[in-house]
Amino acid sequence: MSTPGRRPQTKTRTPWLPPRWFIVLAWKVHRAIYRVSGGRRGLWPASAERWGTMRVTTIGRHSGQERSVILGYFEDGPKLVTMAMNGWGEGEPAWWLNLQAHPHAEVQLADDSRLVVARAASGDERASLWDRWRSLDKNLDENARRRPTETAIVVFEPATNAE
Incomplete structure (x- = not known):
């Protein structure tokens, strides 16, 4: 049995993703829409059937400066839940490294x-939240294998x- 979000030993077909340069460009355009609209566009609420978007402002772990990023999320009671996936690329996203610091x-x-x-979810909580993401994204497991x-x-x- 494999851990959700971890690359299993068996090979399965992964869904198509656009090239990395396109994903990075899409992130920049999304942030620009938010900024140019004065925050009126670019964020939407989560629902039971769809993840929403939120803007997270962290403190840079090296610079000490504010850094903002727009992320997908869903609500779990009063908590907001997202994934540190870096567009399904390698490495941890900078915003997650900043939050760890x-x-x-x-x-x-x-x-x-x-x-x-x-904080990072672990154990049964992580498994439960992963299952919830899976209900919102049918390609979650295949993309996580990347x-x-x-x-x-x-x-x-x-x-x-x-606190």
């Missing part, structure tokens, strides 16, 4: 802003509850 962050949702504390390491499930808890 400084777990406090600000999250901007389509209709709300929150102060949060980030990564040589396990994809972290990141949980953002309200700062008042997690």
Whole structure:
């Protein structure tokens, strides 16, 4: 039995993804739409059938400067859940490395802003949250196999509850 998000020993066909340069360009365009619209476009709420997008502002682990990124998420009660997948590429995304060094962050949702504390899910919680992502993304397991390491499930808890 393989761990969700970890590359299994058997070879299966992975779904098509655009080239890396296109994924990076799409991220930049998405951030530009958000910025140019003054935050009126680029974020949408999650629903039971679809993940939403949120803007996460972290503190750079080396620079100490604020860094923002737009991520997909779903809600789990008062918690927000995302994956540190780096566009299914190798390596950990910078925002996740920043959160590991400084777990406090600000999250901007389509209709709300929150102060949060980030942590990686593990054990049964991770398995349960992975299953929830799987219900929102039918290609989750196949895409996760592209990564040589396990994809972290990141949980953002309200700062008042997690401190």
